[in-house]
Amino acid sequence: MSDSGRYPGHLTGDRSAASTPQALADRRELTFIAVERTRMPMVIVDPRQTDSPIVMANAAFLATTGYPIDEVIGHNCRFLQGRDTDPKAVDEIRRAIADQCTLSIELLNYRKDGSSFWNELFLSPVHDDDGQLIYFFASQLDVSERHHMQELQANKRLMLREIEHRAKNALALVQGIVRLSQADTVEEFSNRVQGRVDALSKAHTVLAEARWRDVPLDRLIRAEIELFSAGQVILHGPEIAIPAAQVQPLALVLHEVVSNAAHHGALSTDVGTLSIRWQSDQGWTCIELRESGGPPPANDRTFGFGMKIMDNIVRRQLRGSVAFDWQPDGLTSVLKLPEMMTP
Structure with missing residues (x-):
């Protein structure tokens, strides 16, 4: 034709x-x-x-x-x-x-x-x-390629803003750690600050692995207790996701309990254990950290400043509560955190 x-x-x-x-x-x-x-x-x-x-x-x-x-x-x-x-x-x-x-x-x-x-x-x-x-x-x-480039540019801008936000949060936490940490010697002060910054670093790694999304609670706990044998730390609880913004503050709280147990409590001996259990209850996540089998605590002074840090973080950043129970067999810490479980 x-x-x-x-x-x-x-x-x-x-x-x-x-x-x-x-x-x-x-x-x-x-x-x-x-x-x-x-x-x-x-x-x-x-x-x-x-x-x-x-x-x-x-x-x-x-x-x-x-x-x-x-x-x-x-x-x-x-x-x-x-x-x-x-x-x-x-x-x-x-x-x-x-x-x-x-x-x-x-x-x-x-x-x-x-x-x-x-x-x-x-x-x-x-x-x-x-x-x-x-x-x-x-x-x-x-014009698909043009849209793709525009989307990449938009994602890049969002990512830069998110990185800036995360960096500011991390710096704020580090500043708080330095400000709140106390010790009798420079070496002791350095070790305490280093331990808390290391806890933040571990939490950062967990967040990166999860692509800065919700993190399973047990994964966050395991990052803090990885140096201890399986028989010394007992974990039990359902799958609960921690929002990304709450991962690093919660990691610091967990570090305070585990660090105290390692230096003064149940984990300072070969026979002591730390049981960590968690559950969800009507929009709240309850985490119980119970020590047993270790040396009996004489008083709460060995953990006094760590308690203040935990209380400060839990109340002000996580909007929850923390309670301590000193028993002859060891310390029990109970955290109650709101809206930590995702449906």
Whole structure:
């Protein structure tokens, strides 16, 4: 079939550019040939027919969408729409057709194989010599790469803000550790600060492994007790997720209990044990850390400052409560933390 047999007639351009009937006919013919052969995907829609079907589609359109010509000609362009196509964009296209307006818009379209692409659509009405609407001309441009780059830039900005936020939180915790830590000697002070900063570092590693999302409570506890044998530390409790923002403060609290048990309590001997149990109760997470089998505590002075740090963190940062029970067999610490379990 010749090029002239593939296209509808009555398409005109600027009247001043040509004045004779033959010149106008030649221009129509050349226009359709140009549309067919251009690398820009293009279709022509006939709004005078029911459901405004496509009456012409060039090779570039078929290549972009993956549809064969017999599934395009005679069909409305809505076959390009899919699950995530914005209904508002579709409404704008309908209004432009109804109002016979030019429109430029981006929307998500779908190929025949189901893959999606961002389509920069340019829609323009075509009128005959009498000013009557006869066609709509539509060109498509795959701008998926541009959207991808914009998304990467947006994610990069969000990531930078998140990193800045996390860095400030970590620095605030370290400043608090230095300010609150006390000791009789420089060496003792250094060791205590180092231990608490190490606890933060372990929590940071756990958060990185979880991609800064919720962290399983047992994973956080295991990071703190990894130096002790399995027989000395007993863990029991359901799966509970700790929100990322609460992981580092909670890690410091756990460190205070475990560190005290290791230096002064049950874990300072080979026969002592530390039992850590947790459960959820109506939006609260209760964590019990019970020492047994170690030397009996003479009083609470050995853990006095650690208790103050725990109380400060639990009340002010975690919005919970902490209680201590000194028994001859060892110390029991009970943490009650709100909204720590995710559904």
